[in-house]
Amino acid sequence: MKVLLVNGSPNRKGCTYVALKQIQDTLSEENIDSEIYHVGHKDIRGCIDCRKCSELGKCVYDDEVNSFVEKAEEFDGYIFGGPVYYGTINPTLTNFMTRVFFSSFFGGKRIFRLKPAAAVASARRAGTLTAIDTINRFFNWGEMPIISSTYWNVIYGSKAEEAMEDLEGLRTMTALAKNMAWFLKIKELSLKEGIPLPEVSK
Numbered sequence: 001m002k003v004l005l006v007n008g009s010p011n012r013k014g015c016t017y018v019a020l021k022q023i024q025d026t027l028s029e030e031n032i033d034s035e036i037y038h039v040g041h042k043d044i045r046g047c048i049d050c051r052k053c054s055e056l057g058k059c060v061y062d063d064e065v066n067s068f069v070e071k072a073e074e075f076d077g078y079i080f081g082g083p084v085y086y087g088t089i090n091p092t093l094t095n096f097m098t099r100v101f102f103s104s105f106f107g108g109k110r111i112f113r114l115k116p117a118a119a120v121a122s123a124r125r126a127g128t129l130t131a132i133d134t135i136n137r138f139f140n141w142g143e144m145p146i147i148s149s150t151y152w153n154v155i156y157g158s159k160a161e162e163a164m165e166d167l168e169g170l171r172t173m174t175a176l177a178k179n180m181a182w183f184l185k186i187k188e189l190s191l192k193e194g195i196p197l198p199e200v201s202k
Contacts, residue, residue, distance in 0.1 A: 001032050001033065001076045001077070001184045001185075001188060002032070002033040002034065002035070002074065002075045002076055002077075003027055003032055003033070003034040003035075003075060003076065003077040003078065003079060003180060003184075004034070004035055004037055004071075004072055004075040004077070004078050004079070005020045005023060005024060005034055005035065005036045005037065005078075005079045005081065006036075006037050006039060006078070006079065006080045006081065006093075006096075007020055007036055007037065007038045007039065007040055007081060007082075008039060008040045008080065008081060008082030008083075008089070008090060008092060008093025008096065009040040009081070009082055009083045009090070009093075009122070010040045010041045010090075010092065011040070011083075011160075012038050012040075012041065013160060014083070014122070014159065014160050014163075015083065015122035015123075015155055015156075015157045015158075015159065015160055015162070015163035016040075016081045016082055016083055016120065016122045016155075017036070017160065018122075018155060018157075018160050018163040018164055018170075019081055019120050019122055019153075019155040019163065019169065019170075019173050020036050020079065020081050020120065020173075021036070022170050022173040022174060022177070023079060023120075023173045023174075023176060023177040023180075024036060024177075025177075026173070026174045026177035026178060026181075027177045027180065027181055030177065030178060030181035031181075032180070032181045032184060035075075037068070037071075039064060039068070039092070039093070039096055040082065040083075040090065040092050040093065042063075042064050042092065042096075044063070044064060044065065044092050044095045044096045044099070045061060045063075045095060046094075046095045046098065046099070047095070047098045047099045047102050047103075049102075051106060053102065053103035053104075053106045053107040054106045054107065054108075056107065057107045057108055057109070058103055058107050059099050059102075059103035059107075061099070064096070065096065065099045065100055065103060066103070068096075068100060069100060069103065069104045069107075069109065069111065072100075072111060072112075073109070073111040075115075076115060076116075076184055076187075077115055077116045077117065077147075077180055077183075077184055078112070078115065078116075078117045078118075078144075079117065079118045079119075079120060079176075079180070080093065080097060080117070080118075080119055080120070080135050080138075081119070081120030081121065081122070082120075082121065082122070082131065082135075083121070083122050083123065084121055084122070084123035084124075084126070084127035084128055084130075084131050086127075087126065087127040087130055088127060088130045088131050088134055089121065089130075089131040089134045089135060093135075094134065097135070097138050098138075101138050101141065101142055105142070110143075110200065112139075112142040112143070112144050113142065113143045113144070113200070114143060114144065114145065114197050114198070115144055115145075116144065116145045116146075116147050116180060116183045116184065116187070117139045117142075117144045117145070117146060117147065118146065118147040118148070118149075118153060118176055118180060119131075119132045119135035119136050119139070119146075119153055120132075120153045120154070120155070120173070120176075121135075121153065121154050121155075122154065122155045122156070122157065122163060123154065123156060124156070124157065124158040125156070128152060128154035128156075129152060129154075132152060132153060132154070145183065147176060147179050147180045147183055148176070148179065149172045149173070149175040149176035149179060150171070150172060150175045151168070151172045152172070153172060153173070153176055154169060154172070155169035155170070155172075155173065156169055
């Protein structure tokens with residue numbers, strides 16, 4: 001079982017990374033493999049709703065989005081994290097997720113369907129709940145079970161050193177990782193017991 005953790009922050013080792021690394025370390029303790037995928041420093045343009053993905057099977061803009069969709073298919077769970085910009089999630093992650101989910105769905109690849117996912121947000125002060133709500137909408141649309149924690153999946157700080165001092169935030173990430181691991185193990189067991197996934201709705 002493998003979990004893909006997407007770092008949507010332009011800062012590779014900033015506050016979002018602190019949260020994702022805490023999750024990754026806990027997943028490892030639960031014998032779940034994981035990988036942190038940094039995309040926040042990329043130049044990701046937004047979706048233009050051209051629907052070419054329905055013809056090509058991938059986004060018409062052949063960049064990080066298409067390579068990610070191919071990679072993501074191999075994973076069993078996902079965590080998308082990013083920083084708050086002006087009260088919501090940063091634009092790069094928004095553009096990235098919009099095109100990833102849009103092109104994979106309309107391109108005929110239901111790679112995220114019924115795979116668990118979680119949203120993580122980092123901020124100096126405010127906007128984290130709006131950011132999480134924004135990310136969660138992609139999961140709802142993608143027919144993905146949303147994994148929660150003991151509190152909102154947020155960590156606070158304006159730099160990594162401050163985020164590492166947010167003990168409640170770190171504990172929240174630990175609980176999130178344990179819940180993700182539990183769900184993945186239950187899902188794997190159910191499939192072994194012959195309980196099939198629901199049929200795809202048209």
